Amino acid sequence: xxxxxxxxxxxxxxxxxxxxxxxxxxxxxxxxxxxxxxxxxxxxxxxxxxxxxxxxxxxxxxxxxxxxxxxxxxxxxxxxxxxxxxxxxxxxxxxxxxxxxxxxxxxxxxxxxxxxxxxxxxxxxxxxxxxxxxxxxxxxxxxxxxxxxxxxxxxxxxxxxxxxxxxxxxxxxxxxxxxxxxxxxxxxxxxxxxxxxxxxxxxxxxxxxxxxxxxxxxxxxxxxxxxxxxxxxxxxxxxxxxxxxxxxxxxxxxxxxxxxxxxx
Numbered sequence: 001x002x003x004x005x006x007x008x009x010x011x012x013x014x015x016x017x018x019x020x021x022x023x024x025x026x027x028x029x030x031x032x033x034x035x036x037x038x039x040x041x042x043x044x045x046x047x048x049x050x051x052x053x054x055x056x057x058x059x060x061x062x063x064x065x066x067x068x069x070x071x072x073x074x075x076x077x078x079x080x081x082x083x084x085x086x087x088x089x090x091x092x093x094x095x096x097x098x099x100x101x102x103x104x105x106x107x108x109x110x111x112x113x114x115x116x117x118x119x120x121x122x123x124x125x126x127x128x129x130x131x132x133x134x135x136x137x138x139x140x141x142x143x144x145x146x147x148x149x150x151x152x153x154x155x156x157x158x159x160x161x162x163x164x165x166x167x168x169x170x171x172x173x174x175x176x177x178x179x180x181x182x183x184x185x186x187x188x189x190x191x192x193x194x195x196x197x198x199x200x201x202x203x204x205x206x207x208x209x210x211x212x213x214x215x216x217x218x219x220x221x222x223x224x225x226x227x228x229x230x231x232x233x234x235x236x237x238x239x240x241x242x243x244x245x246x247x248x249x250x251x252x253x254x255x256x257x258x259x260x261x262x263x264x
Contacts, residue, residue: 051080115153125162132192174198227254
């Protein structure tokens with residue numbers, strides 16, 4: 001991978017189609033060549049409450065190194081969870097500490113010889129896009145500046161998306177574009193660019209131009225990403241509306257590009 005970066009793939013997904021017992025996920029049966037590319041990517045396992053079962057699955061897997069993911073803070077007082085964390089194949093633990101980093105949990109994971117990635121749920125989700133008009137600009141994260149100082153092996157977040165998985169969707173009354181940006185040397189904020197005419201679900205294209213036209217003046221004098229530049233360009237093009245899915249893609253891409261710029 002470029003810059004030596006590796007990607008991970010969740011080996012035991014449980015959202016979307018994978019909520020159904022009739023849908024299985026065996027990546028090795030469909031992509032057996034992946035077993036030969038370990039080192040370019042890292043398998044990851046999501047803790048879902050069954051510590052002993054997951055420990056057995058990891059131990060019996062074909063992988064030499066895996067990542068263990070806790071969507072909520074790991075219960076290190078549970079001996080089964082401690083055994084899972086101590087599994088020899090687990091090299092990295094991704095842990096969502098919540099609002100405050102627990103020193104006890106952090107120490108327990110480090111004492112087990114694992115690298116810790118601090119995972120944050122930074123995006124404040126609103127029920128309606130129009131609700132972002134009242135809070136257009138808000139803090140997002142400072143971890144990019146302090147992760148090494150705080151003894152973490154890395155940091156992560158859900159980008160400019162809410163943590164809860166949602167299937168499907170409908171045409172919005174208001175269109176919102178969420179873009180993270182560097183507010184100061186040690187602080188990332190997220191700005192919500194929202195359309196103005198939000199009384200019905202008509203003219204989504206027009207709502208896009210209302211929201212996107214606010215991006216260029218806001219970013220004047222601020223550091224740009226390629227995604228911000230693309231959105232500014234589309235806002236000036238009468239045929240620039242890319243669709244709701246692509247807008248979400250650019251929002252996520254912007255955050256990844258921003259982190260690449262500012263990571264220390």
